[in-house]
Amino acid sequence: MTSVPKTMTAIEIKEFGGPEMLVPTTRPVPEPGHDEVLIKVAAAGINRPDVLQRMGGYAPPPGASDIPGLEISGTVVARGAGVTRYKEGDQLCALVAGGGYAEYCVAPEAQCLDIPKGFDLVEAAALPETFFTVWTNVFDRGRLDGGESFLVHGGASGIGTTAIQLARAFGARVFATASTDDKCRAIEELGAERGINYREEDFVKVVKELTDGKGVDLILDMVGGDYIQRNLSALAVEGRLVYIAFLGGPKATVNFAPVMLKRLTITGSTLRPQSVQAKAEIGERLKEKVWPLLSAGTVKPVIDSVFSLDEAAEAHRRIDDSGHIGKIVLQVLM
Incomplete structure (x- = not known):
């Protein structure tokens, strides 16, 4: 069984404002609840809702982490009661309601998806939210x-x-x-x-x-x-x-x-406030209709640039400048 530390590095919003308000901090590693998995994060996608949250215009839904980040990829290191599909050591990508800019993140099992054939973990992190x-x-x-x-x-x-x-x-x-x-x-x-x-x-x-x-x-x-x-x-x-x-x-x-x-x-519509069940139903349609296209190489996420976790502020400057084409990703495991 993988040893999980008590604390982790995460990126928090010091106060609402520009990219410089994204700063590294130390937080407790979250514990998975019922039907949740704890993921050691390899990479996290950056999205416009993260920018809105940083500026004070998009609060996390009740119960969600205040750490930004709505999509991740990584490895399962612990499971809550009720988890049946994934086990420790499995690699996956997941849609989350917050908490992605961190070394560890919890996700409902129903919002997790297998990594398409031929994809690395950085590419996989660019899939769920989008x-x-x-x-x-x-x-x-x-x-x-x-x-x-x-x-x-x-x-x-x-x-x-x-x-x-x-x-x-x-x-x-x-x-x-x-x-x-x-x-x-x-x-x-x-x-x-x-x-x-x-x-x-x-x-x-x-x-x-x-x-x-x-x-x-x-x-x-x-x-x-x-x-x-x-x-x-x-x-x-x-x-x-x-x-x-x-x-x-x-x-x-x-x-x-x-x-x-x-x-x-x-x-x-907005995606973040929807229920786990609603997101799970979308995920099922993706697995049926879209994941085969990804595995076949017919469709692929466009990655504009990759930054390390401690470069989150620079990554947000890139998205603020609107010069990018495709996705910007934070690579947590280097």
Whole structure:
């Protein structure tokens, strides 16, 4: 049996603010509860919700760790009562509600997934948060089907690069916005039919031209703000608009007439507050529909950069600068 220390190094938020507020600290190693496993963390993915938490805009749900980090990979070193699928020594990746920026982290067994064939632990850490989010919003809520057209904003982000690949794998036409021509070329290489530089082009006009004036069937948006009205204009009849964040603000003055005239659906979700059971159901669909694509090499996370655990502040500066393409990962075990 693996010896587990009493304390560990973790990254805490000293106070709300910039990346410099992420500082190493010593914390007790958490103990796994019923149906939970304790994981010796090899790597942890960095996501926009971590940034929002650091800035004071996204509090952990009740009972969750205040340590940031929503996805990890590593090795099981202890099990709580009720755990049946995993044993000590098993390597896995997991979706967690917090606690990922640390040497040890607990995770509900139901939110753990086997590492796809051919993946290392750094790549595996980039999977859970992004793939859970994309699957539930694009395919469950957004109902994207083969042959439909799909626009994803922020195409060079971890969410965007994942959504592009999955949508293409399931037979959709994909368009994506990005902030530079280089990013547009990168997302086209991932499978987007057209990268749209939103600083130089009107995405509504571009997608209308590419769809013979019909508009797209589905939009995944994390911007909000003045994109809300433009998204409604860019949608086809019976189109769907799914929100996962509001980086440009959650409020806007909107003319809702297109919703009625085109019979549109507007929906959205956040992943972190959902129940273990709800997340487990998403995980089951991922194992069935997506993990075979990962093991076959059809889909793969795009890793922009890797930082050590004590470089968490630098990693957050990288995501704040928005120069990255794909995922940023903290490697805990060097």
